[in-house]
Amino acid sequence: MITAGDYRQFSVNGNRADFEALYFSRRRMLNDLVLGELLQDEGRFLPAIVDGIWLICEESGWQLPAHNSYERGGIRHPLPDVNRPVIDLFAAETAALLSTIVALMGDRLNAISPVIVSRIQHEVRRRILEPYLTTPFWWMGNGSERMNNWTAWISQNVLLSTFSLNTDQALRAHVAEKALGSLDAFIKDYAEDGACEEGVVYYRHAALCMFGAMCILDTVAPGSMSPLWSAPKIRNMAEYIVNMHVAGHFYFNFADSAAVIDPCSAREYLFGKAVGSQKLSVFAARDRATSMTPHLPGEWNLWYRVLELLTPVTPPETASRRTDASYPGIGLHIARDEKFVLAVKGGNNGESHNHNDVGSVTLYKNGEPLLIDVGVETYTAKTFSADRYQIWTMQSGFHNLPTFGGAMQSDGADFAARDMQTTFTSERADILLDIAPAYPLEAGLRSYRRTITLNRGRSVEITDIHDGDLPAVLSLMLREKPEVEGGSVHVGDLGIIEVEGGRDIQVETIEINDSRLNISWPSKLYRLLIPFADTRLTLRIV
Numbered sequence: 001m002i003t004a005g006d007y008r009q010f011s012v013n014g015n016r017a018d019f020e021a022l023y024f025s026r027r028r029m030l031n032d033l034v035l036g037e038l039l040q041d042e043g044r045f046l047p048a049i050v051d052g053i054w055l056i057c058e059e060s061g062w063q064l065p066a067h068n069s070y071e072r073g074g075i076r077h078p079l080p081d082v083n084r085p086v087i088d089l090f091a092a093e094t095a096a097l098l099s100t101i102v103a104l105m106g107d108r109l110n111a112i113s114p115v116i117v118s119r120i121q122h123e124v125r126r127r128i129l130e131p132y133l134t135t136p137f138w139w140m141g142n143g144s145e146r147m148n149n150w151t152a153w154i155s156q157n158v159l160l161s162t163f164s165l166n167t168d169q170a171l172r173a174h175v176a177e178k179a180l181g182s183l184d185a186f187i188k189d190y191a192e193d194g195a196c197e198e199g200v201v202y203y204r205h206a207a208l209c210m211f212g213a214m215c216i217l218d219t220v221a222p223g224s225m226s227p228l229w230s231a232p233k234i235r236n237m238a239e240y241i242v243n244m245h246v247a248g249h250f251y252f253n254f255a256d257s258a259a260v261i262d263p264c265s266a267r268e269y270l271f272g273k274a275v276g277s278q279k280l281s282v283f284a285a286r287d288r289a290t291s292m293t294p295h296l297p298g299e300w301n302l303w304y305r306v307l308e309l310l311t312p313v314t315p316p317e318t319a320s321r322r323t324d325a326s327y328p329g330i331g332l333h334i335a336r337d338e339k340f341v342l343a344v345k346g347g348n349n350g351e352s353h354n355h356n357d358v359g360s361v362t363l364y365k366n367g368e369p370l371l372i373d374v375g376v377e378t379y380t381a382k383t384f385s386a387d388r389y390q391i392w393t394m395q396s397g398f399h400n401l402p403t404f405g406g407a408m409q410s411d412g413a414d415f416a417a418r419d420m421q422t423t424f425t426s427e428r429a430d431i432l433l434d435i436a437p438a439y440p441l442e443a444g445l446r447s448y449r450r451t452i453t454l455n456r457g458r459s460v461e462i463t464d465i466h467d468g469d470l471p472a473v474l475s476l477m478l479r480e481k482p483e484v485e486g487g488s489v490h491v492g493d494l495g496i497i498e499v500e501g502g503r504d505i506q507v508e509t510i511e512i513n514d515s516r517l518n519i520s521w522p523s524k525l526y527r528l529l530i531p532f533a534d535t536r537l538t539l540r541i542v
Contacts, residue, residue, distance in 0.1 A: 002026070002059065004079060006500035010065035011078035014381030023090070026055060027097060027300040027409025034302060035295075035309075036102055037108070042124075045407040046108060050116060053098065053109075055121045062091035066381065072138035072145075076381075087137055088207075089150060091119035092157035093301060095128040099164035100302040118268055122160040124161050132158055133174055140178070141185020148352045149198055149206040151186040155179045160303055163220050176217060183213060187233070191329020199255030200244040204267075207237040211271045221257040235275040241268065242283045243334060247367030252343040254334065255289060259369065259520040263291040266311035282320045284381040290317035290429040295476065324424050331358075333422050336427035337456040340365055344431045344452050346420045348408060349438060350413025356389060358409060358417050359435035359450055363460060363541065365495050369479045370541065371400050374525065375512040383526075393517075397475050398527065401435070405470035407443035415439070429454040436468075444469030460541040466532060474502070474537060476528040480523060482507055501537040502530040 006019045023357070031053035037045040061080020062067065067088035068077045071311055085091065098120045102109070109116040136142045138152035162175045187210065196203045205459075228234055243251045253259040264284035272280030296305050325334040331346025341364045349356050355376075360376040363371040374393050376383070382391060389411055396409035409415060416447045420433040431452045436445040444466040453461045480492030484505045489497040499505065507529040512518060530537065 004060075007061075007065050007080070008078045010381060011076060016064065016066045018376050023064070024300060026052065027094065028298070030056070030101075031097065031300045031302050031305065032297075034105065035305060038104060043108075046112065049105075050109070050112060053101070053116060053120065053211070053476045056098065057119050061086065062094040062127055063088040063520040064090050066384075068380070085131050087128055087131055087135075087154060087158075089153055092154040092161070094160040095124045095163075096157035097300060099124055100306070103164040104302075104306070121165055123500045124165060128158060128161055129167070129171065129175065133171075133178065139182075141182045142452070143155060146189045146352070147182075147186045148189075149209070150190055151182050152207070152209040152213060152402060153188075153205045155182045156209040156216065157301075159213055159216045162258055163216060172220070176221075179213060180217070183210060186210060187237075190233065191327070192233050192236065193325035193327045193329045194233060194238070195330045195332060196237070196240055197255065197330045197347070198353045199257030199273050200241060200253060201242050201257035201261050202250045202353065203244075207240065208267055208271060208487060209273065210234075211238070212267070215270075215274070223466060228278065229274050235277055238271045238275045239277055239280050240327075242280055242320075242322075243327075244342050244487075245283070245322075246364045250364065250367070250369065252362055253373050253375050253520075254332070254343075254345050254357060254362070255351070255355060258375050258516065259372065262298070263287045264312065265291075265304065266307045270307070270311065270314050279320050282316050283377065285315045287315045288313055324429060326422060326424075331417055331420055331433075333431050335424065335431070337384055337454065339457060340454055341367075342364050342429070342452065342454050342460060343384060344433075346417035347411060347431050348413045348416030349411045350415075354411060355394050356396045356415075356438075357401065358396075358411040358415065358438035359433060359448075360396075360399040360401055361452055362400070362460060365541075368494055370491055372477050372479050372494055372521075372525070373400075374398060374477055375517060375520060378516040396438070398477060399474050400474075401475045402448065402464065402466070402472045404439065404443040404445060404468055404472055407439060407470065409435075409438045410440045426456070428456055448472075458542070462539040462541075464532075464537045466535050466537075472532040472537075474530045474532070478526040478528060480526070481524075482526055482528055496542050497528075498540040498542070499530060499537070500540070501533050503533045505530050 006022055010016050033045045033049045033380055060082050063086040067286045068080055068086055069075060075080045102117050102120055106117050139154060141151055159179050162172055176517055196206050213227045249260045251261055262514050264287040269281050269283035269349050272284055272528045296308050299305055322336055324336060343362045345357055345360045349358055361371055364375045376393055388394055397403045415438045417433045417435055418437050432496050434447055434449050436448045439445050447467045451463045480494050483490045487499045506529040508526045510527060512521050512523055512525055
C-alpha cells in the first residue's frame with residue numbers, strides 16, 4: 001500500500017527513502033512477475049501482474065515526492081495534482097515499464113480483458129506523452145542552461161514508451177524530433193573528452209541512457225544513428241566508465257557516487273560494440289561474467305533486464321591493459337602503475353552533484369582504498385537544497401584537502417582550480433594545480449600549490465605549499481585505522497604515510513550508519529588531521 005501520508009512525508013520531514021522503498025518495491029515486484037510469466041508461460045503470475053499494473057495506473061502521480069515540482073529547483077508540492085502530471089525520472093521509468101509489458105505480453109493481458117492494455121495506453125498518454133509534447137520541462141533543453149542525466153534518462157524512456165505502444169505515426173514523429181533536440185542539448189554540455197561531471201554512477205543514467213535513446217531511434221529508423229556511432233566524442237563518453245574503474249567493484253567516485261557500484265551489464269557491452277570500442281566491450285564482458293546476479297535483481301527497467309537475458313556475451317580470456325587517463329574538461333586526471341591507482345580532481349565547485357572538492361586526491365594501493373572519497377549519504381530534502389553544504393560529506397574538510405582556521409571551500413563555478421598542469425612519462429606522473437581560488441576570502445589564501453607525483457612502482461608523493469594568513473590543517477580520509485608513530489602514519493596493513501612538515505597529528509573516528517555509505521564502507525572511517533608546521537607539507541606514501 002502507498003498512502004497520501006507516505007507521499008507527504010517528504011514535505012513534512014525531508015525523508016524520501018521511506019516512500020521510495022514502497023514505490024520501487026511495487027515496480028520491482030511487477031517486473032519480476034512479468035519475467036517469471038514470460039519464462040514459464042503457465043499463466044500463474046498473470047493475476048498478480050494485473051493487480052500490479054492496476055495499482056500503478058491508479059497512483060495519483062508517478063513522480064517522486066522529491067521531484068514534484070514544475071520548475072527546476074522549485075517548490076515541491078506535498079501531493080501530486082492529477083490534472084498537472086510531472087514528468088520526472090521515475091514517471092518516465094514507470095511509463096517505460098508498463099509500455100514494455102504491453103510490447104512483451106499484451107496478447108496475454110488482452111485475453112484477460114482488453115481494458116488492461118487500454119488503461120496502460122490511456123495513462124501513459126495522459127501522464128507522459130501529452131505533457132511531453134505540450135509542457136516545456138527544464139530537462140528538455142529548451143534554452144541555454146546546462147543539462148544533466150535527467151535529459152538523456154527521460155528522453156530514452158519517453159521514446160521507449162512511444163514506440164512500445166500502439167501510437168500513431170504523427171505522434172511518433174513529433175516525439176522523435178523533440179527527443180533528438182533534447183539529446184543535442186544534453187551532449188552539448190560534455191567536453192570532447194567525454195567525462196561525466198556527475199560521477200561514475202550517473203554514467204549509467206547519462207551517457208548510457210543516451211546510448212539507449214540512440215538504439216531506439218536506430219531501431220525504428222534503421223541507419224539513422226550510423227553517422228554518430230563513430231563520433232570521437234560519443235566514443236569517449238562510452239569509455240569513461242572503464243577509465244574510472246580501479247579494481248574489483250571499486251571506482252573513483254567523486255560527486256554523488258558510491259565507491260562500489262554494480263558490475264557492468266549488457267548495456268555497457270552493447271555500447272562498446274556500437275561505438276567500436278574493444279576497450280569497453282572487453283571490460284564489460286569480463287565484468288558481467290564475474291557478476292553473481294546476471295539477471296539484475298535490483299533493476300526495474302524491464303527493457304534493461306530483457307537485454308541482459310537475451311544478449312549473449314562471451315568474456316575474453318585476457319583483459320585490456322589499463323592506461324592513464326586525462327579529462328581536461330572537468331580537470332580530472334588518473335595515473336596508474338602495478339601498485340597504485342591515483343585520481344586528482346581539479347575543475348570547479350559549480351559542477352552537477354558537486355562536493356566542494358577541488359584539488360582532492362583519491363588513492364588506491366593493490367586494489368584497496370587508501371585515501372578515499374567518502375561519497376554521498378542517502379538522499380534527503382537537504383541534499384538538493386540551499387543547505388546541501390552543511391552535510392559533512394559535501395565539505396572539502398572531508399575530502400583530502402586543507403582547511404584554514406576552519407574555513408573550507410565554497411560552492412559555485414567561480415570557486416575553481418587554476419594553473420593545472422600534467423606530465424605523464426613511463427617513469428612518473430606529475431599533476432600540479434593551485435586550489436586557492438576554490439576557497440572564500442575568509443580563508444586568507446594567496447596561493448596553495450599542490451603537486452602530486454606517482455613514482456611508478458614505488459611511491460606517491462603529495463607536496464602542498466601554502467601562502468596564506470591562517471593556520472593550515474590537512475585532512476585525509478581513510479578506510480583503514482591509522483596508527484601514528486612520530487612523523488609516520490601506518491594505514492592498517494595497507495601502507496605508510498611519511499609526513500614531513502607536519503606536527504601534532506590527530507585521528508578522528510567517524511561512525512558510518514547510513515545505508516548508502518555502507519554499500520562502500522565499514523561502520524567506521526577515519527579522518528587524519530595534520531597541521532602544517534610551516535608553509536610546506538610533504539606526504540610520501542609507500
